[in-house]
Amino acid sequence: MRKLVISEWITLDGIFDAETMAEWFMPYDSPARQQLISNGIHACDAILFGRKTYEMLAPYWSQMKNNEMGIAAKLNSVAKYVVSTTLENAAWENTTIIKNNIIEEITRLKQQPGNEIQVEGSATLADALIQADLVDEYKFFVHPAIVGKGKRFFKEGKLPGGLKLSNTEVLDKGVVVLTYQRERS
Numbered sequence: 305m306r307k308l309v310i311s312e313w314i315t316l317d318g319i320f321d322a323e324t325m326a327e328w329f330m331p332y333d334s335p336a337r338q339q340l341i342s343n344g345i346h347a348c349d350a351i352l353f354g355r356k357t358y359e360m361l362a363p364y365w366s367q368m369k370n371n372e373m374g375i376a377a378k379l380n381s382v383a384k385y386v387v388s389t390t391l392e393n394a395a396w397e398n399t400t401i402i403k404n405n406i407i408e409e410i411t412r413l414k415q416q417p418g419n420e421i422q423v424e425g426s427a428t429l430a431d432a433l434i435q436a437d438l439v440d441e442y443k444f445f446v447h448p449a450i451v452g453k454g455k456r457f458f459k460e461g462k463l464p465g466g467l468k469l470s471n472t473e474v475l476d477k478g479v480v481v482l483t484y485q486r487e488r489s
Contacts, residue, residue, distance in 0.1 A: 305414060305415055305416075305417075306349070306350070306413070306414050306415075306416060306417070306418040306419060306420055306421050307414070307419075307420050307421070307440035307441055308352075308410070308414055308420070308421050308423065308433065308438050308439050308440050308441070309344075309348070309420050309421070309422050309423070309439075309440065309441040309442075309443060310422075310423045310430055310433070310434075310439050310441070310442050310443070311344050311422055311423065311424055311443040311445075312424075312425070312430070312442075312443070312444055312445070312457055313325075313329055313445045313447065314444055314445070314446055314447065314457055315328045315446070315447050315449045315450060315451050316446060316447070316448055316449060316450050317450045317451060317452065317456075318456045318457050318458060319451040319452075319453070319454040319455065319456060319457075320425070320427070320454075320455060320456070320457045321451075321454030321455040322357075322360065322425060323454065324451055324453075324454045327449065327451060328447050328449035328451055329447060331449075331477075332447045332448070332449075332477045332478065332479050333477075334475060334476045334477050334479070336475045336476055337445065337475050337477075337479055338373070340445070340473070340475070340481060341375075341445075342373070342374050342375050344422065344443065345375045345378055345379065345382075345422070346375070346378055347419060347420060347422075348382065348419065348420045348421065348422035349382065349383065349418040349419050349420065349421075350382060350383040350384070350385065350413065350418065350420075350421040350422070351379075351382055351383070351384050351385070351421070351422050351423075351424065352384075352385050352386075352387065352410065352413075352421055352422070352423045352426070352429065353384065353385070353386045353387070353423075353424070353425075353426050353429070354386070354387055354388070354425070354426030354427065354428050354429035354430075355386060355387070355388035355390065355391050356425075356426070356427075356428075357424065357425040357426040357429075358384075358386040358388070358391070358394070358396075358399075359391075360425075361379075361424075362394070362395070362396040362399070365379045365380065365396070366380065366395065366396040366397065368380065380396075380397055380398070381397075381398060382398065383398050383400070384396060384398055384399040384400070385399070385400050385401075385402050385409075385410075385413065386399060386400075386401050386402070387401075387402045387406055387410075387426075387429050387432075388401060388402075388403065389403050389404075391403075406432065407432070407436045407438070410433065410436075410438060411438065414438065420441075427455050427457075430457070431459055434458075437486075437488075439486055440485065440486050441470075441483065441484065441485055441486065442467065442482075442483070442484045442486075443481065443482070443483045443484075444457075444481070444482045444483075444484075445479055445480075445481050446479065446480045446481070446482060447478075447479055448477075448478035448479065448480075465487065465488075466486075466487035467484040467485065467486060467487065468484060468485045468486075468487050469482065469483070469484055470483050470484065470485045471483040
């Protein structure tokens with residue numbers, strides 16, 4: 305059985321809006337952060353995307369043929385699932401569109417043999433997975449910036465119960481990586 309890991313890049317005030325990343329993500333780039341992101345991608349055997357994140361990443365990464373940034377080969381070869389009721393075609397190799405019975409399909413994916421299914425970005429999808437209590441682990445790359453506006457990771461509504469801090473890492477430039485396991489009773 306695979307675990308479902310949500311890996312997010314966020315600000316100190318919980319913003320993870322791709323439209324404001326130039327303000328809070330880019331200034332804190334470092335080799336240590338790049339290596340941890342790469343390690344996370346290499347650790348998964350499937351990636352789950354929402355439509356918007358997929359449409360943002362697929363055109364760029366699908367064109368990379370020389371293992372750019374040390375992750376292009378993995379991103380292109382790994383099984384990818386995009387959750388969308390409107391997307392008609394997923395041209396990025398090894399991509400399957402999940403249109404119906406989303407929670408049941410993701411539960412089925414979790415029950416397959418393997419290591420982990422990773423979710424990157426994908427605000428609407430992440431929220432649906434949280435509401436369905438399917439998330440096993442949260443990994444937050446917290447950047448030392450306060451943006452004040454934009455999409456927040458946690459929305460109002462039903463949230464998971466207990467989380468157990470399982471790992472912390474402090475990177476240069478003040479980025480802190482917090483890993484939480486979902487505690488189920």
